Amino acid sequence: MKDILVLMEHRQGAMRDVSLEMLSGAAKLGGTVVAVLLGKDVDAFADKAAGLADKVIYVNDAMFENYNSRAYQKALEALIAENGPGLVLIGNTAQGVDMAPALAVSTGFPLVTDVTAIEMDGDKPKPTRTFYGGKLNAHMNMKDADTYILTIREATFPADDPSKSGEIVKTDNPVSDDLSYRQFVEYVEPEVGDVDITQSSLLVGVGRGIREDKNLPIVEELAKLLGADLAASRAVVDAGWLPSDRQVGISGKTVKPKLYLAVGISGAFQHVTGMKGADVIVAINKDPDAPIFGIADYGIVDDLFKVVPKLTEKVKELKGA
Amino acid sequence: MNMVVCVKRVPDTSESEVHIDGSGKGIDTSRLSFGINECDNYAVEEAIQKKEALGGNVTVISLGDKQSDEVIRMALAKGGDDAIRLEDEAFAGSDAVAVAKALAAAVKDVEWDIVFTGALTDDDGYAAVPVALGEILGVPFATYVKKLEVMDDGKKVKVGRELEGGLMEMVEMTTPCVLGIQTGINEPRYASFKGIKQAARKEITIKSASDLGLDASDCGEAGSWAALEQFTPPVVGEMAEILEGEPDETAGKLAGILKEKGLV
Ligand SMILES: Cc1cc2nc3c(=O)[nH]c(=O)nc-3n(C[C@H](O)[C@H](O)[C@H](O)COP(=O)(O)OP(=O)(O)OC[C@H]3O[C@@H](n4cnc5c(N)ncnc54)[C@H](O)[C@@H]3O)c2cc1C
Ligand SMILES: Nc1ncnc2c1ncn2[C@@H]1O[C@H](COP(=O)(O)O)[C@@H](O)[C@H]1O
Numbered sequence: 001m002k003d004i005l006v007l008m009e010h011r012q013g014a015m016r017d018v019s020l021e022m023l024s025g026a027a028k029l030g031g032t033v034v035a036v037l038l039g040k041d042v043d044a045f046a047d048k049a050a051g052l053a054d055k056v057i058y059v060n061d062a063m064f065e066n067y068n069s070r071a072y073q074k075a076l077e078a079l080i081a082e083n084g085p086g087l088v089l090i091g092n093t094a095q096g097v098d099m100a101p102a103l104a105v106s107t108g109f110p111l112v113t114d115v116t117a118i119e120m121d122g123d124k125p126k127p128t129r130t131f132y133g134g135k136l137n138a139h140m141n142m143k144d145a146d147t148y149i150l151t152i153r154e155a156t157f158p159a160d161d162p163s164k165s166g167e168i169v170k171t172d173n174p175v176s177d178d179l180s181y182r183q184f185v186e187y188v189e190p191e192v193g194d195v196d197i198t199q200s201s202l203l204v205g206v207g208r209g210i211r212e213d214k215n216l217p218i219v220e221e222l223a224k225l226l227g228a229d230l231a232a233s234r235a236v237v238d239a240g241w242l243p244s245d246r247q248v249g250i251s252g253k254t255v256k257p258k259l260y261l262a263v264g265i266s267g268a269f270q271h272v273t274g275m276k277g278a279d280v281i282v283a284i285n286k287d288p289d290a291p292i293f294g295i296a297d298y299g300i301v302d303d304l305f306k307v308v309p310k311l312t313e314k315v316k317e318l319k320g321a
Numbered sequence: 322m323n324m325v326v327c328v329k330r331v332p333d334t335s336e337s338e339v340h341i342d343g344s345g346k347g348i349d350t351s352r353l354s355f356g357i358n359e360c361d362n363y364a365v366e367e368a369i370q371k372k373e374a375l376g377g378n379v380t381v382i383s384l385g386d387k388q389s390d391e392v393i394r395m396a397l398a399k400g401g402d403d404a405i406r407l408e409d410e411a412f413a414g415s416d417a418v419a420v421a422k423a424l425a426a427a428v429k430d431v432e433w434d435i436v437f438t439g440a441l442t443d444d445d446g447y448a449a450v451p452v453a454l455g456e457i458l459g460v461p462f463a464t465y466v467k468k469l470e471v472m473d474d475g476k477k478v479k480v481g482r483e484l485e486g487g488l489m490e491m492v493e494m495t496t497p498c499v500l501g502i503q504t505g506i507n508e509p510r511y512a513s514f515k516g517i518k519q520a521a522r523k524e525i526t527i528k529s530a531s532d533l534g535l536d537a538s539d540c541g542e543a544g545s546w547a548a549l550e551q552f553t554p555p556v557v558g559e560m561a562e563i564l565e566g567e568p569d570e571t572a573g574k575l576a577g578i579l580k581e582k583g584l585v
Contacts, residue, residue: 011484067490069452069463092448094465094484101417101449102456110546113417113447127547130555132332132444135339136348137555140547182461182494185479190487202584208335226585238505250485259584266335280582282575283561289338291555298578299561300571310572318580 001031002086002123007076008037008049009091011067012187015045018091018154023052025157026089027164029120034083035166038075040065051162057083061173066184069099071175076103078174085147086123092151094251100151110142111149116156125150133268134291154250155273193245195229202228203257205248205275206236209264209285209304213241218305219263222312225319231255231275233265249274264304267292284308322377322475325428326368327438327450328361328396330389334443341552348552357392360439364502366509367469368437369400375471378402380431384412384423390525397520398512404523405431409530411537416545417449423540424450425457426533433497434475440465440501451501461494464501 004026009016019035026033035053037046039060046058057079063071072095080088090096090103092114104111116137117128125148131138142148197203204223210216216230223230232242234249248255249271260278265271267283267290275281276295283296284304293299300307332353340349357365368379381396383389384407393404407423415423428436436458441448448464455462468481468489475496481489483503512520530540542548564571579585 011488068492070461094482094490097448098452098462098464098482101421101452102462104546105418105421105453105456111418111449112547113449129446131446131552132334132339132348133446134555135334136341136552138552139550141550142547143545182463182492185491185493188481188489188491190489226579234504240508244487244505247487251483251487253486259579259582280584281561282579287336287338291557293561293563294555294557296561298575299563300575301563302568302571306568307572310568311575314572314576315579315585318576318585 003032003034003083004029004087004089005034005036005080005083005085006053006089007091008035008045009093009095010039010042010045015048016091016093017159018093018152019049020052020159021155021157022089022091022152023049024160025152027052029118031086034085036076036079038064038072046168050164050166050168052160052164053166054164055166056168058168058170059173060170063173063175067095068179068182068184070179070182073099073103073106074175074177077106080107080147087125088147088149090149090151092153096151100149104149109145109147109149112140112142113151114153115150116153118150124148133266191245193243197229197231197246197248197255198253200229200255201257202226202259203231203255203261204228205231205233205260205262205265206242207233207263207265208235210236216241218308222308222315225312225315228259233271262292262296263308265292266290267295322371322375322435322471323433324368324371324377325380325382325431325433325436326364326396326401327424327436328365328381328383328392329358329442330355330383330385330392331358331442331444345551346549355388357395358439358442360441360502360504362509363504363506364437364439365396365399366507367502370507371471372400375475380405382407382424382427384420393525394520395512397523398516399510404525406525406527407533408527409540411530411540414542414545414548415540416547417447418453418546419540419544421450421453421457422544423533423535424454426535427528435496436499438499438501440503451499455499458499460497460499462499463492463494465503466500467503467506469500469506
């Protein structure tokens with residue numbers, strides 16, 4: 001089997017989990033695993049990658065100090081041409097999706113995005129991805145090519161403990177293009193609000209099922225009674241019903257409360273990623289097929305407008321007793 | 322500032338079961354309602370807000386059958402000026418790159434400084450069209466855009482890209498460019514009654530693959546990176562213990578469980 005090239009992602013001085021996950025997953029597909037590390041003075045990441053890769057190609061250049069999709073694309077074009085890998089794995093992250101489709105267009109190699117499983121058929125990957133917000137799995141047949149590009153959803157592969165000591169090969173920056181048409185300016189940290197939901201031990205999460213912000217008091221009352229804080233899905237935050245610091249999920253916060261009570265939340269993986277570590281997960285949703293029931297411990301399939309007020313009543317009774 | 326906004330008509334599957342049809346490659350849509358893709362609704366709003374602030378023209382483009390007209394007209398009703406719909410049997414089975422090739426061909430005949438798309442579709446979820454389109458057109462691009470500021474008389478834009486954890490990456494790029502818009506960037510308006518009436522009379526230009534100068538090898542499955550082989554239901558982990566009964570009973574059971582676990 002031909003080599004597998006895996007792009008290491010890092011940001012603000014930290015290696016991102018997806019990088020190590022992809023190295024671990026790649027090792028199980030067979031073939032030589034080559035980590036590609038683009039950065040500025042990130043020798044520690046090279047050592048880390050070497051623990052899970054057969055070889056690390058490390059380009060140390062100021063151009064890669066902060067992520068720039070153009071610089072990354074150009075560097076990968078050159079490294080792919082030089083190394084002729086059979087497979088290129090890139091995280092399906094905010095960085096990965098901003099670059100991989102352009103890389104596929106410019107190299108002419110086929111791409112499947114947001115892959116959640118890979119089987120190999122000789123040199124050709126047979127990726128699985130989801131459609132309809134996770135309601136169906138789709139098995140994809142890629143166009144025949146010398147190199148296949150996949151973007152891999154986070155947490156698709158478990159990250160193994162380091163077991164290799166791959167050779168670290170320092171390589172000159174292959175990029176000489178003028179990339180001034182797109183420039184990194186700065187990172188802007190998310191705003192901090194009154195409540196830090198990452199510290200809450202009990203959370204009531206509200207989703208689009210609440211329909212309107214004027215319905216929020218029914219969950220607020222329950223949360224208050226339980227001594228819980230309110231959290232929300234992105235849909236609720238986008239609608240402006242709750243502030244963004246209450247958002248749980250990939251682009252929000254990761255929470256680990258003792259209880260996460262999901263009310264009218266469908267359970268999109270972007271949300272679930274942020275709350276699956278809760279000790280007890282309870283879901284109230286009228287759709288029996290809502291993915292949230294696949295990760296909840298307890299579920300009620302019913303109209304939240306009927307169940308939540310009753311639950312508030314019952315908790316009140318218990319507390320009174 | 323002239324703008325193009327790409328919109329797709331998609332089924333709303335957020336509250337319903339999705340059944341695989343007999344072919345194994347499609348779904349039963351008979352009981353689903355359809356509408357504009359969620360991100361595209363924000364893309365339309367962003368284009369219209371920029372037009373209101375800076376002047377210019379907004380062209381709405383969709384690849385889809387006749388039923389997509391309804392989605393196009395809604396975007397026109399909110400302030401879009403012209404519309405093009407790409408329709409051809411040859412487009413069947415297109416993945417993100419085949420869609421991007423068709424959109425790229427369609428915008429060649431339009432004057433534009435920014436092409437807006439959504440960041441991803443609710444049905445396929447490739448999240449690849451904006452970036453592939455930018456590369457095909459040979460212009461700068463950015464996706465997951467949650468902030469947009471036009472600078473230097475429209476010669477440049479400063480965009481905020483939403484990264485994991487709510488961190489924003491601010492980047493500057495020159496125009497013309499392609500931007501993939503993420504939800505939450507603005508507050509999409511509702512169309513006015515007057516707008517809807519006016520939009521009903523507007524013409525939607527229909528273009529086929531050959532009108533666009535596209536080869537068969539650029540379209541549909543032939544022009545795609547990958548073809549859908551088969552849908553299967555997702556493998557669900559251990560399902561939740563479902564509490565059965567009327568709301569009074571289920572709420573009582575749940576309260577009991579919470580008490581037992583020391584959570585109340
Ligand atoms: C790059 C990216 C990042 C993202 N990051 C996040 C993130 O950080 N956090 C996040 O949450 N999402 C995130 N999303 C969005 C995510 O994909 C989903 O769109 C979102 O989580 C949906 O929110 P929801 O479950 O509230 O809404 P929906 O999916 O619309 O679900 C509403 C649910 O309510 C149920 N319901 C409706 N009415 C009732 C009723 N009366 N009683 C009971 N149940 C009812 C429905 O059955 C449905 O299951 C991200 C998406 C992208 C592309
Ligand atoms: N059939 C289509 N017609 C017009 N625009 C589309 C179409 N498919 C995708 N797009 C645009 O590309 C974006 C991303 O799509 P995707 O890469 O398929 O997730 C969407 O939000 C739309 O703006």
